[in-house]
Amino acid sequence: MNFICSQCGKTTDSATMACHCECGGLFSLPQDHLPLWDKSLIDQKVWSLFRYHAFMNLDADEWKSVSMGEGMTPIVPFNEDVLFKMDFMMPTLSFKDRGAAALVSHMKAIGVKKCVQDSSGNAGVAVAAYCARCGIECEIYVPEGTSPNKISMIEGFGAKAVVVPGSRDHCADVCRSKVEEEGAYYANHVYNPYFYEGTKSYIYETFEQLGRLPENIFIELGNGTLFIGAVLAVEHLLRSKAIDKAPNLIAVQSENCAPFMETVEQNADHIVSVDVKPTLAEGIAIGKPARGAEVLEMIRKHSIRVVTAPEAQILECRRQMAAKGFYVEHTTAAALAAYYRYQELYGPTHDALISLCGAGLKSEH
Ligand SMILES: Cc1ncc(COP(=O)(O)O)c(C=O)c1O
Numbered sequence: 601m602n603f604i605c606s607q608c609g610k611t612t613d614s615a616t617m618a619c620h621c622e623c624g625g626l627f628s629l630p631q632d633h634l635p636l637w638d639k640s641l642i643d644q645k646v647w648s649l650f651r652y653h654a655f656m657n658l659d660a661d662e663w664k665s666v667s668m669g670e671g672m673t674p675i676v677p678f679n680e681d682v683l684f685k686m687d688f689m690m691p692t693l694s695f696k697d698r699g700a701a702a703l704v705s706h707m708k709a710i711g712v713k714k715c716v717q718d719s720s721g722n723a724g725v726a727v728a729a730y731c732a733r734c735g736i737e738c739e740i741y742v743p744e745g746t747s748p749n750k751i752s753m754i755e756g757f758g759a760k761a762v763v764v765p766g767s768r769d770h771c772a773d774v775c776r777s778k779v780e781e782e783g784a785y786y787a788n789h790v791y792n793p794y795f796y797e798g799t800k801s802y803i804y805e806t807f808e809q810l811g812r813l814p815e816n817i818f819i820e821l822g823n824g825t826l827f828i829g830a831v832l833a834v835e836h837l838l839r840s841k842a843i844d845k846a847p848n849l850i851a852v853q854s855e856n857c858a859p860f861m862e863t864v865e866q867n868a869d870h871i872v873s874v875d876v877k878p879t880l881a882e883g884i885a886i887g888k889p890a891r892g893a894e895v896l897e898m899i900r901k902h903s904i905r906v907v908t909a910p911e912a913q914i915l916e917c918r919r920q921m922a923a924k925g926f927y928v929e930h931t932t933a934a935a936l937a938a939y940y941r942y943q944e945l946y947g948p949t950h951d952a953l954i955s956l957c958g959a960g961l962k963s964e965h
């Protein structure tokens with residue numbers, strides 16, 4: 601399998617230990633060679649997201665020893681218009697297990713012994729867990745202020761947690777300097793395209809469970825790991841003629857950190873730089889998204905609307921969700937706040953799907 605550079609188009613063997621192309625561009629994995637969607641290719645014997653292995657770029661059967669049954673999360677109605685996909689029902693309690701299971705399977709296949717990763721918390725927890733399962737040593741950089749429970753989980757899995765003073769973006773810079781200086785394997789959910797092979801399953805699962813895709817699919821957008829996976833899967837279903845039109849994908853940002861929203865509003869060619877103010881939605885507090893150009897291209901290609909979650913509504917939404925039995929982290933409650941905001945802007949929004957991306961116990965602070 602070869603990576604393709606998203607900047608210069610050069611190919612590199614995906615067994616590489618490098619995290620980007622020589623030109624600095626980030627790697628992608630080809631999609632067009634994968635078989636078209638066909639229900640008979642779903643592996644009914646597999647009770648995890650790897651039941652879609654026919655549609656994923658994977659290294660042979662390595663995933664079989666790595667998987668912890670991630671995915672297959674229920675879809676539960678919140679009210680008559682909104683469905684929740686219970687993505688906190690995962691081994692490490694967030695949707696990041698979708699990507700981490702695929703990424704760490706690849707790392708195991710190519711013989712990675714040690715890795716570093718930076719994260720707002722959830723991706724770090726997920727990578728730490730799967731690395732523990734595979735005996736890969738792991739060091740996770742998190743920004744100061746990260747929920748203590750996420751740090752405890754990282755350490756619980758035997759990984760080293762390095763708390764970096766300053767913003768989430770600064771934390772990524774510090775970790776990337778270490779990667780460049782020391783040549784450590786960068787098990788990063790944004791850089792490494794194997795992560796998206798896992799997050800594609802969010803859409804495949806929904807399609808298999810409901811027999812259709814909901815009309816409006818709200819996706820939290822920080823760096824875009826769920827977003828990119830979802831768009832790749834929707835494009836695949838369209839190419840396969842399994843659906844005749846794309847659902848209305850809606851990208852959710854925090855009003856205190858909204859680079860994509862600003863860029864779209866200004867109709868700018870490149871991601872504009874934004875002031876990042878503190879937000880309860882720590883999972884989407886990304887001011888400098890590393891795949892910004894790629895995500896922006898997807899937003900424009902599919903006319904995807906971006907909506908921001910009003911900060912002042914997050915706690916109230918969390919309370920409302922808990923009052924109906926859904927105990928989620930603040931970043932997840934932000935998605936419901938963004939759904940209400942979307943209705944204010946565009947009118948009643950029926951048949952909506954929201955990802956319950958993280959569990960409530962993870963953001964007790
Ligand atoms: C709970 C939660 N939701 C959403 C996201 C956003 O994911 P991404 O930054 O890949 O868009 C994150 C990222 O850490 C998260 O932890």
Ligand SMILES: [Zn+2]
Pocket residue numbers: 605606607608609610621622623624625
């Ligand atoms: Zn390149």
